[in-house]
Each structure stands twice: as C-alpha cells, then as structure tokens.
Amino acid sequence: MASAPKLPPIGDVAPLTSEERAGILDLLFEPSTQLHTLSIPLLHEKTFSSYNDLIAAVGAQLTDLSESASTSDTAWLLDILGSHPRLGAKEVESTQSQAEQAQLQGIGEDAEQLKVLNDEYENKFPGLRYVVFVNGRSRPEILEDMKRRIADSDMKTEQTVATRAMCEIAADRASKLM
Incomplete structure (x- = not known):
C-alpha cells in the first residue's frame, strides 16, 4: 500500500525540480x-516562511x-479554476478531493439534484466550476449556497469566490499533508 502524500518542509521547496514543485501545487490545489x-x-x-504564505502568493x-x-x-x-472537480463527481482525480467530497456523494434524487445544480451553475458561469470549501458543512447547506450563488452572483464575483475557496481548500490540505 502506498503511503499518504506529504509536503516537504517549506524551506525545501525553492530548490526542488520543476516536476516536484508541480507535485506540490497538485497536492494543494x-x-x-x-x-x-x-x-x-x-x-x-x-522563499516562503509557511505553506499559507505560498498559498497566499498563488x-x-x-x-x-x-x-x-x-x-x-x-x-x-x-x-x-475549472481543474477543480465537479461537486459530487463520481470520478475525481485527486485523493484530496475524493476525501473532501465523500460526504457529498449522493444516490438517486440527491445525485440528480446535484447534477442539475452543477449544470445550472456551469451554464450561468461558462468555464467555471462551483468551488466551495466544504469544511464539514452538510449537503443541504452546500446545495443552498450553490442555489444562492446561481441566483445572486455574477461572473466576476464567482471568479473571486472560486479563487478564495481554492486557497481555503489548499490551506486546509497543507495542514493535513505536513
């Protein structure tokens, strides 16, 4: 069994190869x-003093x-922003996203509602994916947030919200991968 991925000490990031730095970005984002x-x-x-500083710079x-x-x-x-998986997607590339979205995996009507909302979101905001820092929030809370953002937001705001959410997710991942 492969060991869980870990981040190197922050002071060791700059001299890493491009491929190794890409791997860090993949783990965080x-x-x-x-x-x-x-x-x-x-x-x-x-040179960054912490992964939070690195994430803030990105x-x-x-x-x-x-x-x-x-x-x-x-x-x-x-x-x-579109590299982030669809909320509730069955096939998710990154191990971190799989774990983060596990509680949102629905079946039947729940899965269909999430698919419909993802479609609505992506139709209103072409090129974007709905990105949110789940952080233990329930499926109903997430669905309500998604509905509100579809109804009340605009493209520029969603770009800002999605960027902030990706950074919040990255900070949470960094704390778990050290």
Whole structure:
C-alpha cells in the first residue's frame, strides 16, 4: 500500500525540480498545466516562511488574472479554476478531493439534484466550476449556497469566490499533508 502524500518542509521547496514543485501545487490545489506554468517559477524564485504564505502568493497570482482586462488572462484563470472537480463527481482525480467530497456523494434524487445544480451553475458561469470549501458543512447547506450563488452572483464575483475557496481548500490540505 502506498503511503499518504506529504509536503516537504517549506524551506525545501525553492530548490526542488520543476516536476516536484508541480507535485506540490497538485497536492494543494488540483492538477493544472496552467497553474504549473503560472506558479512553478514563483515557487523557485521566492522563499516562503509557511505553506499559507505560498498559498497566499498563488492566490495573488490568480487574483491578478481575475482583475486583468485581458481575455487570455481570463481564459487562463478559468482553466485553472475549472481543474477543480465537479461537486459530487463520481470520478475525481485527486485523493484530496475524493476525501473532501465523500460526504457529498449522493444516490438517486440527491445525485440528480446535484447534477442539475452543477449544470445550472456551469451554464450561468461558462468555464467555471462551483468551488466551495466544504469544511464539514452538510449537503443541504452546500446545495443552498450553490442555489444562492446561481441566483445572486455574477461572473466576476464567482471568479473571486472560486479563487478564495481554492486557497481555503489548499490551506486546509497543507495542514493535513505536513
């Protein structure tokens, strides 16, 4: 049986190979070629005092993309945010997402409701996935949040909320992977 993934000490990140730094990003966020391209150099060039500082720096990069007027920056951000699995998805690539979403796996009517809400969300916000830091919240709480965001939000706000949620998820993962 393979051992659970672990993060190296934060002081050891900068001299790692690009592939090893990509692996850290994959553990904290989700596997994303665009995130690798954006953030691997940052992890090499800058020394961080904690994983929370590293996550904040990546979050700042994502925020810069979100605030840019460039359509290519927006597309880049959407690709990164879209790397997060669909809420309640049966097939999830990362072990961390599998564990985080385990309580949201529904059957029958529950699974259908989640699929319908995911479809509504993705139709209203093309290129985005609904991203939320579950953190022990119940399925009904998450579904209500999803409905509220579909009804009340706009694309720019959702980009900001999804970026913040990805960073909250990454911080939680970092605390568990040390």
